[in-house]
Amino acid sequence: MALKEKVVQGAICKCQFGTTPDQLVVLSHKKWYANDHEAKEKLIVTNKDIGVPLKKKTFGSCSKMNNSPCVPNITKWDGFYEKEKYDPPGGYIILEDSKATCAVAGSPCIEIVKSGQIGVPSNKNLKNADKELQANVNPLINMMDLDKLDPYEFLNAE
Incomplete structure (x- = not known):
């Protein structure tokens, strides 16, 4: 596996049918952090973060819905890393190239634009x-x- 970043809370994602990006919010746990020396902001996103784990809860207008307001509903994640599991929630980590399926589109149409990781020199x-x-x-x-x-x-x- 080539080096890929883990996706953390605050990551930017977009839907290929939407008009604006949104930030991921971890809903599945409050325990596992990455690249966060105080362990208070960068929760790791897992494949259990489904439903509407988004800060604004929308990707703007949805072309699948005749440009009416987007109401996303993530039903599953594809391309998660199966060698690293977090309990709770019993989920595998989402990587920067993972994609989410929206119930409206019925296909993996939501992609990660930025993982949310920020390199901080010591x-x-x-x-x-x-x-x-x-x-x-x-x-x-x-x-x-x-x-x-x-x-x-x-x-x-x-």
């Missing part, structure tokens, strides 16, 4: 970075000061 990453290379790639960032900052500070700024 102090060790900053310490091991090639300072000269980083100065060329990121000329506005002073690499000498970066190792003094908390890489998670921006998360708490909201």
Whole structure:
């Protein structure tokens, strides 16, 4: 298996018949997290997240319903990773290339646009970075000061 990202709460998904994307919300559990050092935001999406696990609960207008408002209903997920199961809810993780079937379309028409994972460098990453290379790639960032900052500070700024 090529490296694929696990999908987490906040992932962006879209329906091929809808007009706007929406964010996934985990409804099946409150226990399993990925890439979330405080374990409070990035719940792992599983194949048990069916129904309407969406923040806005719509993909805009639905071309399958003559452009009337989309009322999605996920009936199943395809392409989940069967080698990693979480109990509860007894579900397998959804990957960035998984697709969901909507009851309206009757086919796997909902795809993941962004997994919801965000890479956050640690102090060790900053310490091991090639300072000269980083100065060329990121000329506005002073690499000498970066190792003094908390890489998670921006998360708490909201």
